[in-house]
Amino acid sequence: MSDASLQFxxxxxxxxxxxxxxxxxxxxxADDRISTxxxxxxxxxxxxxxxxxxxxSQDGIGPAIVIFRARSEQEARRFMEEDPFVASGLFxxxxxxxxxxxxxxxxxx
Numbered sequence: 001m002s003d004a005s006l007q008f009x010x011x012x013x014x015x016x017x018x019x020x021x022x023x024x025x026x027x028x029x030a031d032d033r034i035s036t037x038x039x040x041x042x043x044x045x046x047x048x049x050x051x052x053x054x055x056x057s058q059d060g061i062g063p064a065i066v067i068f069r070a071r072s073e074q075e076a077r078r079f080m081e082e083d084p085f086v087a088s089g090l091f092x093x094x095x096x097x098x099x100x101x102x103x104x105x106x107x108x109x
Contacts (some may be wrong), residue, residue: 005069005071006069006070006071006072006073006076006097007052007067007068007069007070007097007098007099007100008067008068008069008070008073008076008080008095008096008097008098009065009066009067009068009095009096009097009098010065010066010068010076010080010083010093010094010095010096011063011064011065011093011094011096012056012063012064012065012085012086012091012092012093013091013092013093013094014091014092015089015090015091015092016089017090020090020091021060021064022060022061031090034084034085034088034090035084035085037084038083038084038085041082041083041084042054042066042083045068045079049069050068050069050070050079051066051067051068051069052067052068052069052100052103053065053066053067053100054066054067054068064091066080066083067098067100073095073097076095077095080093080095
């Protein structure tokens with residue numbers, strides 16, 4: 001698990017091609033590669049204990065967010081800006097300090 005004690009949230013916003021949020025047919029092969037890199041990066045960060053939650057609404061209207069731990073706002077901003085979706089310009093993102101008050105604790109059955 002991460003030793004970072006601060007929590008942050010970044011929310012995605014439409015980039016130069018806003019139709020990507022609502023039209024699956026608008027995605028190119030290059031976009032799909034970026035999406036895969038985005039997913040793999042967040043999966044690895046989740047397994048390492050840095051990401052608390054990552055996901056998106058299914059209606060194309062609601063938010064897509066990442067809630068994660070970082071040691072500082074500077075580290076959090078760097079993590080957000082290095083997200084392949086943000087770094088490529090497919091999406092923009094805004095960073096916010098965050099505190100998860102309640103988090104489900106799952107146990108293995």
